[in-house]
Amino acid sequence: MRMSWFGLVAAVCGSLASIACSKAEVSYAKAVQPFLDKHCSACHKPGGDGYEKSGFATTSYDNVMKGTKFGPVVVAGHSPSSSLMILVEGKADPAINMPHGQQKLPEADVKLLKAWVDQGAKNN
Numbered sequence: 001m002r003m004s005w006f007g008l009v010a011a012v013c014g015s016l017a018s019i020a021c022s023k024a025e026v027s028y029a030k031a032v033q034p035f036l037d038k039h040c041s042a043c044h045k046p047g048g049d050g051y052e053k054s055g056f057a058t059t060s061y062d063n064v065m066k067g068t069k070f071g072p073v074v075v076a077g078h079s080p081s082s083s084l085m086i087l088v089e090g091k092a093d094p095a096i097n098m099p100h101g102q103q104k105l106p107e108a109d110v111k112l113l114k115a116w117v118d119q120g121a122k123n124n
């Protein structure tokens, strides 16, 4: 009985590794902005297709938190409700997953982004 409870905790811990089991804080400036600039900002800046269609710019913290013309895409502290994560993790309709028509994002980068959201989406 005791063993199976322990096993359950370990399993949950594994799946939430970046949140509950690691205290390393993800820095917006050092990790998130470079990721966005590499994978998103070419389209998500004024004049880019993504920005012109959705209003979402990935060029600064303020822009990212502002979201699209329809509202925020980051829910600080809760990645499952953040449409940013749903798109980036490829859980949305294939037609709208980001980045458009490009190869899948490196898993490690997606995890960092998710950890940043779950740690409160701070401007750190």
Ligand code: HEC
Pocket (backbone or CB within 6 Å): 036, 039, 040, 041, 042, 043, 044, 049, 050, 051, 053, 054, 056, 068, 073, 083, 084, 087, 088, 095, 096, 098, 099, 100, 101, 102, 105
């Ligand atoms: C090749 C161009 C391109 C790249 C690269 C790109 N996007 Fe987009 N993005 C678009 C376009 C175009 C739209 C407009 C809506 C659509 O067509 O789905 C959009 C829309 C969005 C939206 C709004 C979706 C909505 O619900 O309205 C978000 C959020 C988004 N992109 C995030 C990202 C992120 C994060 C990245 C980087 C991982 C990224 N995009 C990379 C072109 C791009």
